[in-house]
Amino acid sequence: MAEQNGSEFSFGTKNRDWEVRPVATTKRELSGLISEIGLDKQNGATLGRLVAHGGLAHALEGPDGKMTAQIRIPPDQLIWDPSILVLPHGGDVEIELVNDDTNTHCALLPSNGDSRWIWLPVYSRGKTTINLDGPGYYWFSSNVGNDEGRGLFGAIVVLGDVPSEARLDRPEQPRP
């Protein structure tokens, strides 16, 4: 499913005044099963598209530690691509949002201090910087009309551990 998104929309090309970053995708057996019954498209198995099924990408981290990412809305799919954005650790990440759809959307993004909200008119792009602690994952969405329910939910995953000084004074414990 993610592979389909990547090939359908001209990722990796250059547009007039902005640079497209490559979107890394992964595919698992579960993805095939979901695609087989049509959960990865609008008005297939269900009315909308299963949330967080629009591909996965890792944020880029520059030598200065600054994290950046790009998230797009492809036409007629009501999804974020990627719908799973992975950050290597907590901190600030600058996200560029691109609306390739012929409908107006928006983005509500989690951030420490206050959430960020941005209009995404047809064929628009905009940037915002958010701050997340992690570890854990956070939802973002286009919080208008049918956008959320139809699939315009995505997750921002923050990897890593809490600082050593915040961990419990005890021997290493088994994990699932």
Place this chain on the structure above:
Amino acid sequence: MTEYVEAPPAAKLSELSASVGSAPAVAESVTYERLLEARSEPQNWLTYYGAYDGQRFSPLDQINTENVGRLGTAWVFQFGSYGLHAGASTYAFEAAPIVVDGVMFLSGWDGWVWAIDAKTGQQLWQYKHAIPFDVSLCCGNVNRGVAVAKGKVFVATLNAHVVALDATTGEAVWDTVHGDVRAGESATVAPLIVKNQVIVGSSGGEFGVRGHLDAYDIDTGQRLWRCYTIPKPGEPGADTWPADSPAWARGGGNTWVTGTFDPELNLLYWGTGNPAPDFDGEVREGDNLHSDSVIAVDADTGEIRWHYQFTPHDLWDYDSNMESILFEEDGRKLLAHFDKNGYFFVLDRTNGALVRVTPFSDRITWGEITADGGVKPQIFPDKEGEAVHFWPGPAGAKEWCHAAYSPRTNMFYVPVQDVGSTVTRRRREFKESIPYWGASVTVDTTDMAGQVKAFDAATNEEVWRFSWHLPISSSVLATGGDLVFCGTPSGEFNAFDARTGDLLWQFQTGSGHHSSPTTYSVDGKQYIAVPVGWGSWVEGFAPGMMGGPHGDALFVFALPSAS
């Protein structure tokens, strides 16, 4: 090639609201000295319990037994939720509103903190801590309140951070990581300011963590001390855990409810939670100190000076986190504690000696505590796969919701839950971040009851009770108008005559109460504030109300203005 237009600039969500964006600098002058004398300025509710003694008593008497019948709504603050958030079905409005010179500071679910004009309800600023969707929440998406001092507002977050906010803008000043979310830790407690320290407890006892209490520098967020409630091998109390076993490292004993403080003795009185696993005692033979205890902690060093364990070797999930109310009797320094196990303890707070203990709940079948403090368990889950039923259930005869004490009547006012539970021991391996109960648990959905009860502080004897068909799961407020306020799970907010228990006023708020009402005054007018929003660990304390309206409003009541 697509030609793109620039999207309008991103905005903070609060910029797209009627929020003012700033608050008067009322918190600048909130010092430790003012907190010590908090009750001398009854127009304010400066700290979690109103004062360090935990009495939840305000001398304000404009609203009294004669006129409370005319009480009406002054304003309502509502917020709801945006997008998907952690524990979407469990969020509740549990806070105790803090008020400083006309400004209210309030926390909500999922990392929200607000400053509000206490006279009009106008939102002044908001802060949102982004909470991971997958954070471990044993008992719901909740927060019990903030602390205010030295120009800052302090809040503990569900992902176990402690954050200091500028009280005039809501902007973060410092942010310290307080716990390990990968281990199942979280934080829901209202911080307590003592001297130049922010005292914060931990949550996560259902995940087999090791409970701790921490002090942070009020200016920098640097940790000054950490007190583990469960001793590791070699520390005092370690002999109450199995030798050559990792049980202590997963022993629980969390500190998720704000403590009280005696400045003369320089002691914090902090309740501790259940041992882990909650119901499988065979893997943790011994008394399991300092679970289910009140620990008297040196406020400067974090050392435990003494402890009293209310339920040694707990097999019923009887946390003792709930408040220890400080009071005096014939010049003797005492503390009162109503425990989940259904017993009302009075201790000498200088040394932890038991003064008296009596039952306060109608149905207690798990065991008996004798007058000298001896504990005799009778019904408990000790055989794998064999169900037992006992009262009170795991939420206890009184959960974290607070009792109050009025020095005018010398009575304690207690919210009581009378709900039983069936528990079957089911052993499981410990795995970090996976719930670690050691049992299958179902709490009764019928045959339940609740009361607000008044007890004579001198004798522990019941003076009056207000009976309700549902467990009472919200805190009590006592006032100088000889009134006692308390809400119900079915939405009624009640005012009782503090001396007789007569119901004098009632207002249906539309959602169940699981919070701590407070009172204050602005320009000489007294207000009663109560957060309303049913949720949290409902399956534990009132599963018969799992379908109750959720709610998310703060109601503020006052007498009508003179015409």
